[in-house]
Amino acid sequence: MSEASVAVEETVVAEPALERLHPLYLLTGLAATAKGSLGVFAASAYFGASGNWWLVAAMLGGYFGLSLVGLWVRWIRFGFRVTSDGIGIESGLLTRTQRLIPFDRIQDVSIEQGPLARAFGLARVKLETGASAGGVEDGVLDAIALPRANALRDLVRANRASGTHDVAVALSLKEEAAPAVFAMTSRRVLTAGIFNFSLALFAVLGGLSQTMGEVLGIDPFERRFWRDMLDAGDPIGDFIVAHQMMAGIAGLTALVVLGLVTGVTQTVLREHGFRLDRTETGFRRRRGLLTLTDVVLPLRRVQAAIVSTGPLRSAFGWRSLKLQSLARDETGKGDHVVAPLATGAEVQAVIAELGWPPVDPATRWLSVDRAYIWQFVIALLPLWLAGAALIVVSPAMGGALTGALGLLVAGRYLSWQRYGYALETDRLLVRSGFWRQTMIVLPVRNIQSVDVSENFVGRRFGIASLTLGVAGGGGFGGHGIAALPWPTAYALRDELLSTY
């Protein structure tokens, strides 16, 4: 005992000095604060427009002054130190908080660089432990020099891997030399952007231009819009103006282009330079155009793999691969995207890097009960009735509603056709969906609990559904299999838990 306490005292004496954030935190922090206070700028723009310049000056001056003072106080009271067993963070003006994050408990280290931070060579380091249930990271070091950020990450990784620091150096060297597990060329990112076509935006704009366009004067389906947009004498302009139908086509094209541009912009901003590397303990993902992110995903944290695609994307052979991990992704969605747009072979390659056997394309999928469709039809019952009632009042509206319901049921039928599961030796595969096709690869040892549930409708069909508790992920719906015949559901559950 006495020896141990001596050793402890020695480490206390040898404790490294408190490190501070980079002073430029005042600037990068200001940009971040400004992002959250659009109201102030909107108000000052309003006052500016109405000529109250002194008020604008006072408002902006006061705002930036106060923010700077706040940031300065935070900067001066914030410090961190790397100790032998973890990273200590001290913060707070009135309430001093001293937090120690042991290396062992750090699940994820991510490095993020906003545009401003990149200009200054700074980075934000996020240390995530499993306890971050609320989605709030436990340790954020806001602005530190990039080399120091990388060193910290390597230090954490090395300490977790084996406790020696030499590994980190060897590891990062090896990593640079080895080819990426998966990388995206600019062309691939563009393709991904095109598939990311913003259908929602398309629908919203289409609806808006039909309802509000008249008032705002931006209805691209009207000739007037194009007359104002294009100079008279322009042959295309004249052609569009001359024909109402052409105006409709041009309007549609404009919406499609807008949807495409939105999708491509979003995707390029996020996925530019996507690169996934294999490290000693897991994957490392780098991506982003303006905000670079660098995330390490330890393999032993991976709970399940999710391959998803859509009818159009699958026609071109594209898929995306996400990994469900104990730690959350920076988007807060829970699943880490490790291949946004990849071919089947590339997905298999990433899965192979996980150390998992490949998914056999000739897998024999067991289908679920047809009641999967009927249950859906019954759940829509109130809407069917509403549709029938509407037909009496307004045949067009009622017909549209009934038609839409019919489409939903047709979609449900198609997704039933695709719905299937397969239990392999130590993992469960479930594929489902027609519009959003997913396939889940779930190692059986990652199942935390199994629910068999049935409700009063399904009971008439003799079916129950299986819900599997799996750690991590951000979704409300756990993984599961819907509409299994009652005995099958119980038998499958017993089989899934047969190792216990």
Next chain:
Amino acid sequence: MLPVEPGYKNVIRLQIAIFWVPIAFGAVMVDQLVLRDTPVFGGLSIAAPLIAIIALVTVPARIHARLGYRVFDRLLQSVRGFLFHTDTLVPFVRVQHIDVTRGPFDKMFGTASLIVHTAGTHNSIVTVNGLAPETAEHIRDMMRAHIRSDLD
């Protein structure tokens, strides 16, 4: 399947009472104060307490009858519900931590709840209500021993 303690029926009854008695009271008040001059006056004053009483008399036994649990060598099973029936299995080694809780109603009627936390996002909390306190503690100790031996 093992049934839970009969005393738990009273716990359920009190929980229902907490929900229904204020509603019934409110309905009677509305009826007496607002609906006095309307043709439907009197209906709510009879219907609301009647529904509350029927619920208090019949529902607890029904809910109780659908509750069940079973402890296997390495698994815990918890069953509940009729309209929405759920049957949950949790392997002991998947349990992160275990609570045995007793609310004021539980203390009045000699029951306890066993609450098992797993790492799953879905179903992270699995509960077995209405156990005798000794049973709940016994199951907890069993699980604890199991988790410890798994860690060694």
